[in-house]
Amino acid sequence: MSRTPRTYWAAGSAVLLALLFAAAATVAAAPGDSGTPAGTPGLHSPDAGFxxxxxxxxxxxxxxxxxxxxxxxxxxxxxxxxxxANTQANQRGMMLGWLDLWGLPKVVAGEPPMSWMGTAEEGGEHGGHSGQSGQSGHSSHSSTSGDSGHSGHGAAAGPGALMSGMATKEELAQLASASGRDAEVLYLQLMTDHHKGGVEMAEGCARQCRTPVERDLAQGMVDAQRSELTLMADMLGKRGAAPRG
Incomplete structure (x- = not known):
């Protein structure tokens, strides 16, 4: 029961931080003729995809x-x-807030997950909405099924996982049914894989995203999650286990 006030506080903080960081992401942008801020990321830009x-x-x-x-x-x-949970809920709020401020959808049907990681090398558009290409956007992301990678850039997702590092439905069910040391080890292993995939994605944004505050957030994710990877490897070792793969 003691978690409830902190959970509400975390949700409120996520909303507030999303608004603050979203405003910072476009505060310097001047309005264009269409009423859309100049420099606003396009639908298929690395900024929006990330x-x-x-x-x-x-x-x-x-x-x-x-x-x-x-x-x-x-x-x-x-x-x-x-x-x-707190850190990533807050960061998620920031990113969804940016999409709202940019006037971009949170779901774009049909775009392969992580396909944005190749747009910088392939000349993908960035500014405004006029550069939206014919490539369809994301799947709904509501399922972890499928073998989608990201068009050959970086490590592909494992079988049954939506994106690199993500757990499958079966693995989530296994975690939910485990307890004690078994749950601890499986969580640490799954989260290690998850962080490795997250670091890969965040490094991609740190290289390719053009919104300075988003690049800074991505680099912060890289640094923090690398530190947590070291911590989780130590925690696994204390439990007589090791990261998978």
Whole structure:
């Protein structure tokens, strides 16, 4: 029961931070003739693609973290899970806030996940909405089924996973049914894979995104998640286990 006030606080913070960071992302943009701020990311830009994909990626991390908090009494794992859930819920709020401010959809039907990671090298558009290409956008991201990668850029998603590092429905069910040490080990292994995929995506945005505050957020994700990867490897070792793969 004590988690409820903190959960509400985290949700409120996510909304506030989303608005603040979204405003910062476009405050310097001058209005164009169409009324759309000049420099606003386009539908298929790395900026928009990263915001959409990482919002989905983060949502699963939050879900896994709340699952494990109910499956173990180990304070170290519960504390890590709570930190990950809070951090990634707040960051997700920021990214969804940017999409709202840019006037872009959070879901674009048909676009392969992580396909934005190739747009910089391939001359993908960025500014405004006039550069939207004929390539269809995202799938709904509501399912973890399928073998979608991201058009050959970086590591492809594993079988049954939506994006690189994401757990499958079967793995989430396994986590929900585990308890004690088994739940701790599986969570740490799944979150290690998840962070590796997240770091790959965030590095892509840090290289390709043109919105300075979004690049800064992406680089912050890289630094924080690399640190957590080291921590989780140590926690696994203390439990006589190791990262998968």
């Amino acid at each position: 915001a959409r994909d990482m919002a989905v990626h983060h949502q699963q991390a939050v879900e896994m973290s709340f699952i494990v908090r109910d499956r173990t009494q180990d304070e170290a794992v519960r504390s890590l899970a709570y930190d990950i």
